[in-house]
Amino acid sequence: MKSSGPLLLLVLLAAAGPSQAQFRTSLLDLSGILPSLSRPANHSRIFYAVMFDAGSTGTRIHVYTFIQKLLPVLDNEMFHSIKPGLSAYADHPETAGETVRMLLKVAKKTVPRLDWKRTPLVLRATAGLRLLPAAKAQALLDQVQLVFDESPFLVPDNSVSIMNGTSEGILAWISLNFLTGHLNAHSTKTVGILDLGGGSTQITFLPKLRKTIESAPDGNYVARFDFLNSTFELYTHSYLGNGLMAARLSTLGALGAEGLEWQVFKSSCLPSKFRDDWSFGGLTYQVSGDQDGRAGYKHCYQEVLQVVKGIIHQPHELEDSNVFYAFSYYFDRAVDAGLISKYNVQGGTVRVRDFKKRAKEACNKMTEYPAVSPFLCMDLTYITCLLKDGFGFKDGTVLQLTKKVKHVEASWALGAMLDHFHNLKIH
Ligand SMILES: *[C@@H]1O[C@H](CO)[C@@H](O)[C@H](O)[C@H]1NC(C)=O
Ligand SMILES: *[C@@H]1O[C@H](CO)[C@@H](O)[C@H](O)[C@H]1NC(C)=O
Numbered sequence: 001m002k003s004s005g006p007l008l009l010l011v012l013l014a015a016a017g018p019s020q021a022q023f024r025t026s027l028l029d030l031s032g033i034l035p036s037l038s039r040p041a042n043h044s045r046i047f048y049a050v051m052f053d054a055g056s057t058g059t060r061i062h063v064y065t066f067i068q069k070l071l072p073v074l075d076n077e078m079f080h081s082i083k084p085g086l087s088a089y090a091d092h093p094e095t096a097g098e099t100v101r102m103l104l105k106v107a108k109k110t111v112p113r114l115d116w117k118r119t120p121l122v123l124r125a126t127a128g129l130r131l132l133p134a135a136k137a138q139a140l141l142d143q144v145q146l147v148f149d150e151s152p153f154l155v156p157d158n159s160v161s162i163m164n165g166t167s168e169g170i171l172a173w174i175s176l177n178f179l180t181g182h183l184n185a186h187s188t189k190t191v192g193i194l195d196l197g198g199g200s201t202q203i204t205f206l207p208k209l210r211k212t213i214e215s216a217p218d219g220n221y222v223a224r225f226d227f228l229n230s231t232f233e234l235y236t237h238s239y240l241g242n243g244l245m246a247a248r249l250s251t252l253g254a255l256g257a258e259g260l261e262w263q264v265f266k267s268s269c270l271p272s273k274f275r276d277d278w279s280f281g282g283l284t285y286q287v288s289g290d291q292d293g294r295a296g297y298k299h300c301y302q303e304v305l306q307v308v309k310g311i312i313h314q315p316h317e318l319e320d321s322n323v324f325y326a327f328s329y330y331f332d333r334a335v336d337a338g339l340i341s342k343y344n345v346q347g348g349t350v351r352v353r354d355f356k357k358r359a360k361e362a363c364n365k366m367t368e369y370p371a372v373s374p375f376l377c378m379d380l381t382y383i384t385c386l387l388k389d390g391f392g393f394k395d396g397t398v399l400q401l402t403k404k405v406k407h408v409e410a411s412w413a414l415g416a417m418l419d420h421f422h423n424l425k426i427h
């Protein structure tokens, strides 16, 4: 099955949008290296593939359009998302199926009817489902499988599953390096990735120093995948429970808490007069600021430090060897903090100290001004703490924030599509 997919790895080209005046960049020119085309010459010139990203805070659909030139070319990506994520329906799996059915409408609109039955559907779930009891997660996956099976699209083997954190980190690294043109036979430089989801956070980079691999903790900190007859060995780790929403829970002391009906979870990272309900992963919590007046950046930093200290490993090498692309909540919160414009999806560069500066402002003005978002202080302080005391980035380290690269979403989804067709043998 895998080898019969379109040979996307031959040449993957991204276009500057769906218009005709397209600017294309060769991301991976392997002409003459790999075997001939896998698709018969009389197939339609355009074909499609659909990847669902079932995350902890939302479900997203990516519909990829490829053009069969001499070699397949990625022409366009249609992207759409729905909140909340599947895990919010842990006790109502049918409703979870309904969100997937709604998103399938996007696929039906994008893919011409005649192509439906040869367009593959794949769904990969991440931290939201990893955090659920196995039986509840399985019930959700079963519902999705039902919706897929009833759909007019192609449903390959293993089309619905939970992806582990190692794959999530590696596939995001592959996506970003494809899109930035760093993943080809001749490239010696690559970029590292920082992905901050709702439930988990990933760091992945290609180390220059042997010591980085050797000094990594035992367990899932080093992973390999096969590509171009060589094996890439990456430093990668996914921290379950350290995504932005899960970190809010821990900061509030609400992780795994019982008695949600009567308990109020307090934090000095919230405005002191603030009190509200807040939901994540299908549960609702009463949260409030600290009425005794403990508020502001310093108090907040001490609180979020508990979520990071002794949990996040600091790699042996970091800023010296890699440019890091930071996306998902890193991008969204940088927009909320006014560090970059939301209209600039290509993103921009910020320094770690910029997050710190905005965190201080958000936290120290919190009591005087009605906050943009009551969680802005907590989120920015957590991001600052994660980068500095967690991974060990310096104040002056420059990060490349991004949402889209060459009009394709910065996420693991494109890498997962490639893996689905080509089995990159992550191990
Ligand atoms: C495509 O080519 C195959 C093999 O040559 C042939 O059997 C098939 O009928 C062709 N299909 C169309 C739609 O022309
Ligand atoms: C990979 O190895 C195979 C078998 O040894 C060889 O035929 C092929 O040319 C190699 N491909 C590359 C990209 O080096």
Ligand SMILES: *[C@@H]1O[C@H](CO)[C@@H](O)[C@H](O)[C@H]1NC(C)=O
Pocket: 164, 166, 167, 220, 425, 426, 427
């Ligand atoms: C993660 O999943 C991949 C693909 O299914 C598998 O090859 C790998 O061994 C898994 N890694 C871990 C740490 O479970």
